[in-house]
Each structure stands twice: as C-alpha cells, then as structure tokens.
Amino acid sequence: MAIRTCPTANVGALPVMSRCPSLTLELERTLMARNKDIPRVQNPPSGDGHHITSRYMTATELAERDARQKSYDDMLARQQAYEDRFISKPQQQNRPCTMGCVFTKSCNLPDGVINHDNAAGFVPVEKLADYGKFSLLGGRERDAAGNIPLKKISGSTLPAALGTLLLGGASPAGTGTAATGAAGGAGIVTASVVTGALVGMVALLWPSSLGDSSLYTDKQLKSLKQGRTRLRLHVEQQADGTLKGYGYNTQKRRDWEMIPVVQFVAQGSQQVADFDDGVTLIWTPDVDPSSTSGIPPLESAPQAPQILIYPPTEQADNIIVNPIYPPEYKDFILVFPADSGVQPLYIVVSRPAGNGDIKYHRPPRALPAFPDALPVKSKTSVQGGGGKRSRWKDRKGRIYEWDSKTGALEIYDKQGKHLGEFNHETGEQIDPAKPGRTTEK
Incomplete structure (x- = not known):
C-alpha cells in the first residue's frame, strides 16, 4: 500500500500518522525511549472534565x-x-582516660579507667589493698635535733633502697575521736597525748597498678605542682592509744581529688621534703641496699587498723563515726630522686595534736542559715596545707568558706571581699568584716 504524504510537505517529510499505524507505533516508541526518565504531569481539565491528559515536565519544571x-x-x-x-x-x-591522669586508682578497674562506671552511679566500698602496697610508720621519741626517727608499725615490705626516714617539725600525733554536734552539723574533735603515744606517724602507699596507662609517669610527676588521686587516706591515734584509719574515694568529689606534689631536695647526705608549716620528711638513702639496716620495727606497736575506702556518702560517715574530711588532711604525692630506686608514693602525715588538747571543727554538710548556698569546688588552701577549705556559693555569687580552726563561716561578696564571720546554723554574725581580707573568686 502506498504511503501518502502531506501535499505541502517537502521531500523526506514525515508520513501522515493516521494512514500508517506501524510508523505511528515506531515513532511513539522512539519518543517514549527518549522521554522515559522525564516525569509526566497532569494537564488542566478540558471539555466536560472526564477526559484526563498528561504531558512531560518542561526544563524549568x-x-x-x-x-x-x-x-x-x-x-x-x-x-x-x-x-x-x-x-x-x-x-x-x-x-577510658589517657595516661597521666591519676596517681592512685583501684586495681579493680581495667587499664586506662579511673572511675567506677554504672547506670546508678554506685561506687563500692573497697579494701586499701585494692589501691596499693601500704606501710604505716611511727615514732615515740625525738633525737637531739628534735626529729622523730620513724619505725615500722605494720604493712608491706619496704623497698630495700628506702634507708631511714625522720619526721621533722611535727607535734605529737593523733587527733582523737571524741566529738560533739548533731549529725549533719559541724563537730569538734578533741585529743590528748596519752602515755606511750606516738609523737609522729606517717602512712605510705605505693600504687599497685604500675604500668597502667591512666597513671602519671615519673616524667610528668617531676613537672607537676598538684596531682589527681582517687584515694584520700586518714590515719590517727585516738585518745586511748588505739589507731583508726579510713579513706575516701574522690570520684564524686572533684574538690577532693587534687593534692600537692612534693619533691625531695638534697641537703648534704640527706634528702628533705618540705610539707609546709615546718613539717619535713628527712630521708637518708641506704648506701648498701643489700644490707639489713633501714627502717626497724616499732617495739610494742599499736595494732594496725583495718582500713576501708568509702564513697563520700552519709552512710559511710555513719559507719566511720565522726570522720575528718579530705580538705583537712596533710597528704601529698612524694617524688624521690630519679636514681634513688624508690618509686613515687602517696604519703599522709598524721594531723598533729600539739602538746595538749586541740579543737577541730569539721565542715558541715549543709548551711541551714543559708539554704541557697550550694557546694562548689574548693580554692582556698587550709592553713597547714594538704587540702582546701570547704566552699559554697549562692545565687547572688556570694562565697562561703569554712574555717576549721574557729568553727565559723567566712562570707565574701561575689568579688571576693570579706563580709564577716557567721554562724552557719543561725546566720548570726560573729565577727565583722576584716578590711583588706579577700578570697579567690
């Protein structure tokens, strides 16, 4: 059948579709293949509205x-x-924390981890042995220079290179436990020197997790003024001559975790560590570490206490009974010379009791007269070193600091200017503001 073309078309013009169904189908297929990736859109209704048509989207669309x-x-x-x-x-x-973030930690934690981690925030009570090797030293008499030769009361075997240790400038040891004051308030601790009492006592602890990546390296300790510890330890001789010891885990109290780092300084054949307030530790290295000389045992030594490490909770305080808190401790990280053969250690000097009774006012857990005041990080050092004053702040920025010597609350404005001493329970002003007295903001 002949194909009829449009009379007006040029040569090669498309055939009339209506006369060639096969060409119509072929062309439709070509156009569909060309436009298969182009979406179609519906045309506006036309005629009676029942006939729906569509078209391809334009380039603009x-x-x-x-x-x-x-x-x-x-x-x-x-x-x-x-x-x-x-x-x-x-x-x-x-x-896990990286290397060099803590000096002591529980050996129950994995390498590189310094905190107990669980959904409830639970921190367990642990044995002191979980934190390291512990030794307790003390003395009952002074030498001609007034120093106290330290002898071993109990604990782990001491390093052969340790030699001898003298405690200089310390008053008689012990803080007693007789206390007054309602629970949650400030207490007063008194003590007296008993017959045969120790005149000086120190506790030593070497971290047990040597090689743990979360511990400070010796090089880091050489450059630090303060270091972080997960253990704060307290040991005291009570009024009846018995020893009492306990410790706190600092995980939940960031204001308790930093303590001074002290280096030995050579003075002739001896090495001296200065703990402030005239208290020193004098170390004479053992020339021959293979010899049996060194620190002898203390004769008729008091029985060593069983020491547990508690989380800082009210339940723990009730178990300890009238505890003294870390800001009042005289504890340090002690670094020996690099060639000494003795690893750095954590040391606690027993708080002196003086030549008679002393009074120590424990910081309160809350300030009833100032309910808006909330605990914040401590900044002011306690007189005597080894810790910082308990501190609070209220919504107006006023600063509250506890004076453990007077048992009063020192209040400062938000600029750190002293406003006076106050009773933390009644709010009564005890002493007026002292001109020129300030505290760190």
Missing part, C-alpha cells in the same frame, strides 16, 4: 523539582548529623 529535592536531602543530612552527635557523645564521655 525539572530544575525547580531538582532544587526542591536537593533542599529536602540537605535537611535529612542535617538531621542525621544532629542525631549522630547524641549517639557519639556518651561514647566520648565514657572513653
């Missing part, structure tokens, strides 16, 4: 559609990035 899709994809990407932050943030917070 396609560009607008692509712009809307890109905006939507960008929004999804931002939302996913926001959600990913919340997923990764807890992982970053719970990552």
Whole structure:
C-alpha cells in the first residue's frame, strides 16, 4: 500500500500518522525511549472534565523539582548529623582516660579507667589493698635535733633502697575521736597525748597498678605542682592509744581529688621534703641496699587498723563515726630522686595534736542559715596545707568558706571581699568584716 504524504510537505517529510499505524507505533516508541526518565504531569481539565491528559515536565519544571529535592536531602543530612552527635557523645564521655591522669586508682578497674562506671552511679566500698602496697610508720621519741626517727608499725615490705626516714617539725600525733554536734552539723574533735603515744606517724602507699596507662609517669610527676588521686587516706591515734584509719574515694568529689606534689631536695647526705608549716620528711638513702639496716620495727606497736575506702556518702560517715574530711588532711604525692630506686608514693602525715588538747571543727554538710548556698569546688588552701577549705556559693555569687580552726563561716561578696564571720546554723554574725581580707573568686 502506498504511503501518502502531506501535499505541502517537502521531500523526506514525515508520513501522515493516521494512514500508517506501524510508523505511528515506531515513532511513539522512539519518543517514549527518549522521554522515559522525564516525569509526566497532569494537564488542566478540558471539555466536560472526564477526559484526563498528561504531558512531560518542561526544563524549568525539572530544575525547580531538582532544587526542591536537593533542599529536602540537605535537611535529612542535617538531621542525621544532629542525631549522630547524641549517639557519639556518651561514647566520648565514657572513653577510658589517657595516661597521666591519676596517681592512685583501684586495681579493680581495667587499664586506662579511673572511675567506677554504672547506670546508678554506685561506687563500692573497697579494701586499701585494692589501691596499693601500704606501710604505716611511727615514732615515740625525738633525737637531739628534735626529729622523730620513724619505725615500722605494720604493712608491706619496704623497698630495700628506702634507708631511714625522720619526721621533722611535727607535734605529737593523733587527733582523737571524741566529738560533739548533731549529725549533719559541724563537730569538734578533741585529743590528748596519752602515755606511750606516738609523737609522729606517717602512712605510705605505693600504687599497685604500675604500668597502667591512666597513671602519671615519673616524667610528668617531676613537672607537676598538684596531682589527681582517687584515694584520700586518714590515719590517727585516738585518745586511748588505739589507731583508726579510713579513706575516701574522690570520684564524686572533684574538690577532693587534687593534692600537692612534693619533691625531695638534697641537703648534704640527706634528702628533705618540705610539707609546709615546718613539717619535713628527712630521708637518708641506704648506701648498701643489700644490707639489713633501714627502717626497724616499732617495739610494742599499736595494732594496725583495718582500713576501708568509702564513697563520700552519709552512710559511710555513719559507719566511720565522726570522720575528718579530705580538705583537712596533710597528704601529698612524694617524688624521690630519679636514681634513688624508690618509686613515687602517696604519703599522709598524721594531723598533729600539739602538746595538749586541740579543737577541730569539721565542715558541715549543709548551711541551714543559708539554704541557697550550694557546694562548689574548693580554692582556698587550709592553713597547714594538704587540702582546701570547704566552699559554697549562692545565687547572688556570694562565697562561703569554712574555717576549721574557729568553727565559723567566712562570707565574701561575689568579688571576693570579706563580709564577716557567721554562724552557719543561725546566720548570726560573729565577727565583722576584716578590711583588706579577700578570697579567690
């Protein structure tokens, strides 16, 4: 059958579709293949509205559609990035601490981890042996220079290179435990020197997790003025001559975890560590570490206490009974010379009792007269060193600090200017402001 062309068409013009069904089908297939990736849109209603037609999107419409899709994809990407932050943030917070972040830690924790981590925030009571090797030294008499030769009361075997230790400038040891005051308030601790009492006592602890990546290196300790510890230890001789000891885990009290780092300084054949307030530790290295000389045992030594390490909770305070808190401890990280053969250690000097009774006012757990005041990180050093004063702040920025010597609350304005001494229970002013007296803001 002949194909009829349009009379007005040039040579090669398309055939009339209605007369060639096969060509019509072929052309439709070609156009469909060419436009298969182009979406179709519905045309506006025409005629009686029952006949629906569609067309391919124009280039302008396609560009607008692509712009809307890109905006939507960008929004999804931002939302996913926001959600990913919340997923990764807890992982970053719970990552084990890196080397050099603590001096002592529980050996029950894995390498690189310094905190007990559980959903309830529970910190267990642990044995002192979980933190390291412990030795308790003391003396009952002074030499001609007024120093106290220290002898071993109990504990682990001491390093052969330790030689001899003298405690200089310390008053008789012991703080007693007789206390008054209601629970939750400030207490007064009194003590007296009993017959045969120790005139000086120190506790030594070497970390048990040597090689743990979370512990300070010797090089780091040489450059530090203060170091972090997960253990604060207190040992005292009570009025009846018995020994009492306990410790606190500092995980939940950041204001308790930093203590001074002290280096020995050579003075002739001796090495001297200065603990402030005239208290020193004099070390004479053992020339021959293989010899049997060194620190002898203390004759008729009092029985060593069983020491547990508690979390800082009210329940623990009730078990200890009238505890003294870490800001009042005289404890240090003690670093020996590099060639000494003796590893750095944690040392606690028993709080002196003087030549008679002393009074020590424990910081209160709360300030009833100033309910808006909340505990904050301590900044002011306790007179005598080894700790910092308990501190609070209220919503107006006023600063409250506990004076353990007077048992009064020192209050400062938000600029650190002294406002006076006050009773923490009644709010009564005890002493007026002292001109020129300030505290760190």
